[in-house]
Amino acid sequence: MKLLFRIFLALTAVALAFAAYQGLVVAPTEQTMGNVQRIFYYHVPSAWTAFLLFFANFLASIVYLLKRNVAADAVAAATAEVGVVFCTVVLVTGPIWARPVWGIWWTWDARLTTTLVLWLIYVSYLVLRRYSTGSQTSLLAAALAIFGFVDVPIVYMTIRWFRTQHPSPVIGGGENSGLDPSMWPPLLWNWLAFSMLAIILVVARYRLQMMEQEVEDRHAQAALQGSEQ
């Protein structure tokens, strides 16, 4: 198992390097924005990966509510935390891209605002898990995750429902939207590489969650033994 993880780790490192090369060198230079448009190859795959992680968190939370399964709770904790990391990348790279292109760092349009709200929801989720004590923590976190996930499709649909400063959708955006075919391979390579990185981080975070659970159980056991003596 350890060997398999190490092989996957090495493959991910190669994929990330190759994907960066694709985004920085192979991808064509966009006509109006120039080289700054290459931020797209980190910004969009990070957003897609964050959405997938929050979806995994949603599914794991449902499983936990139905079965009270400790492993499902650990998966939920892991996917939410890694999802927040990827969502942070989206929220930081977006303004860095916006400043030279729009002339502003931020605007309160529907896409940007709902993305910020999404990040705040999952940060609240992590704060709840971190600072709430007692047996109800996982249950409350699962409920928050299920309601919180409602914002993901809203974020996705905002650029279809509203006129926003944010560019039109890459997929299914109708006429005058979409990507030049030569931009697809760099985009998909970066998404693959970030998804592989996300898998590694989730596996590591899951393992950490289980180890922390073990420490907690041992503390409880020790306290019980102490009170019996």
Next chain:
Amino acid sequence: MKGQFALKLAYTVTWVIQLGYIAYLLSRFKRVREELKDFDRGK
């Protein structure tokens, strides 16, 4: 802000965030492993 600088900044910041998170995970692993070792020593 110039486009080329923004591009470099965005790619750098992405890796600072990702590597920062990896470092945070590793430090938590170290702490949990030490706690588990302490339990084993206390047996």
